[in-house]
Amino acid sequence: MIYHGQEQWNGPLKLSGMIDHYEQLPDTVTQYIPEYRYILYNLSTYTDQELVGNMLLLIVLRAMRAILIKDGKNSYTILHELVFNLEKVEDKEKAKQFFETLIIYILSTRQDLELKRIYEIAKEVSLERGEVMMTLAEKLIMEGMEKGVEKGKLEVAKNLLELGIEMEKIVKATGLPEDEIKKLMN
Known part of the structure; x- marks a missing residue:
């Protein structure tokens, strides 16, 4: 297991240690639980030379x-x-x-x-890395805008539902599928 948290690792190193109340389980159950051990790599303790x-x-x-x-x-x-x-x-x-x-x-x-x-x-x-970064940034911005537009449509649909507007009109106004709008009713 590779660990890279801020705190020192203090979790179990065996599967049995991850199961709550393992020691209280009957032998008829524990005999079927493999006793896996894993190797812990705590990256925060390694120097650059060791990597x-x-x-x-x-x-x-x-x-x-x-x-x-x-x-x-x-x-x-x-x-x-x-x-x-x-x-x-x-x-x-x-x-x-x-x-x-x-x-x-x-x-x-x-x-x-x-x-x-x-x-x-x-x-x-690298100029090439800079160009890739710009392309990536543009892509992330577009994805964010698309998610924002979708979230806005859902919010409008929710508000129209609360006002008692007919489903057919909400579908037409938002462009959302009816099943997506129905999920908002819960």
Whole structure:
């Protein structure tokens, strides 16, 4: 198991330790529960020198370890190193896909980091990464707008239902399918 939390790991290392009141279960039950042990990799305790091997693996492990660092300046420095290391990956298409995944992961876990600053870092390391970042940002903005429009339609439909407007008129006004509107009735 790979752990990259802020706190020290204090969970069980066996399957039986994850089952509440395991010791109170009858033998007729416990004999069928495998006694799996797992190996714990606590990334927060590893140094950069210990994270050796495949460059993509190194980037993944460093990103997972660093993602919870709440110091913005430090986070940007680490991001710069990660993007710089991606330039060393020989398979450029894989590096591009990996970059997109890395950026989405960062943006989904760290809302405090500025998209503009992330773009500047990407562009500083590589013009190509900067272009990919802009394309990705545009895509994320469009997805956000689409979700906003959909949420707005649902809100309008809900308000029209509360006003007692007929289903047929709500479907026509919002463009939502009838079954979607019916879900709002509960």
